[in-house]
Amino acid sequence: MTNVVRLDVPPRQLPQADRNAALMQSFAKHRRFGDDVFWLKENAELLNILECTGSTVSDQGLACYQGFYDKVEKRLQFFPQYYRFLLSICLDLEDLGMTGDKGYGLVNWVSQQGFAHAELSDLQRMEARRLMARRGVDPLSDDLGLEDRMRAFIARSATFAMPNKKAAYELTHAVFYLSEYGRKDPMLDAETRTSLEFTGLLAFLEQNADLLAEVCIAMQYGGFEVPNVWARWLERHTHLFEVETGGQTTPQDDYHEFLVCNWLMADSGQVAFSKPVAGERMAFFRPDGGTGPLRELSECMFRMDDRSDDWEAMRPVVLDSLSEDAQAVLSWAETSSDKFSAFFQGFARTGAAELAM
Numbered sequence: 001m002t003n004v005v006r007l008d009v010p011p012r013q014l015p016q017a018d019r020n021a022a023l024m025q026s027f028a029k030h031r032r033f034g035d036d037v038f039w040l041k042e043n044a045e046l047l048n049i050l051e052c053t054g055s056t057v058s059d060q061g062l063a064c065y066q067g068f069y070d071k072v073e074k075r076l077q078f079f080p081q082y083y084r085f086l087l088s089i090c091l092d093l094e095d096l097g098m099t100g101d102k103g104y105g106l107v108n109w110v111s112q113q114g115f116a117h118a119e120l121s122d123l124q125r126m127e128a129r130r131l132m133a134r135r136g137v138d139p140l141s142d143d144l145g146l147e148d149r150m151r152a153f154i155a156r157s158a159t160f161a162m163p164n165k166k167a168a169y170e171l172t173h174a175v176f177y178l179s180e181y182g183r184k185d186p187m188l189d190a191e192t193r194t195s196l197e198f199t200g201l202l203a204f205l206e207q208n209a210d211l212l213a214e215v216c217i218a219m220q221y222g223g224f225e226v227p228n229v230w231a232r233w234l235e236r237h238t239h240l241f242e243v244e245t246g247g248q249t250t251p252q253d254d255y256h257e258f259l260v261c262n263w264l265m266a267d268s269g270q271v272a273f274s275k276p277v278a279g280e281r282m283a284f285f286r287p288d289g290g291t292g293p294l295r296e297l298s299e300c301m302f303r304m305d306d307r308s309d310d311w312e313a314m315r316p317v318v319l320d321s322l323s324e325d326a327q328a329v330l331s332w333a334e335t336s337s338d339k340f341s342a343f344f345q346g347f348a349r350t351g352a353a354e355l356a357m
Contacts, residue, residue, distance in 0.1 A: 021061035025279030028064040040085040047092035052181035053266040057096045107135040126177040157194040161346025168199045175218035188222040207292035210257040213264045229336035240287035249283035258284035293326030309348040311341045
């Protein structure tokens, strides 16, 4: 009789360059098609992460973008409203190793057309300036106060003690642009650190890994320490992502959260994109973990006409009104940052004066 011993050996992980190539093939060729703006957005995000983390990219990965690169001038001329996406993809491809130097010509043409002057927000102007500076051009050389205005916005920490997704993502992206994605000191002050911690607390209370990962990356770019509670939760969350393959998969997934969580892994010196991936149609789904207590907490505070902004006084009242799971997350949030009490003062919205009715 022969005894057969079965060993559960985990599948061999592809080298990092091959995993990156598989991601590039999936995003470039299989998730979306043509000149769909969502194709531009997804691929700009993926390539930006690979470029700013210094990832190794193979010729195989770059080859799937050759068709795009060959016709990028035509796309830019016909779709100038997407110039930031198109410039970002072109510049990242070249900086990742694509043969060619079209970026110089495109940047100069975009600057001459004055597209950056047509932007409606300082954040968009900052992105345009950062993109074109990569090829030595400043499209807004007459705007000497742009960076100061951005720093003034992100230093107003009171803005970020209340749920406001638009402001939160503008905060993280402002730090990305000011730091040139970690390449230089963005010269952030203590108030901006408080803004990032307040935003991180809101994201953790919501269990919003997408926003929290961006906050942690921005903190690292700013030279600030990331709370250990947030880092450990995000690491576990990233490893629990599910990757589906095959023609039946939907692009209506959690791809952005998957990308930024792995961006944080790479930026923290850990292995990024460690899940099994394939150069075909893929979809990415966050782990089931329920929602955080942010909504419960907000509703609890809104119902209290005599609410206080003193966390120590409100803590037993608040906890008593929350579900058991919500209490657990709130307790973790409370211990994650020494600014929780200051955060709660803004979150409570007690108001310094009565509104005239």
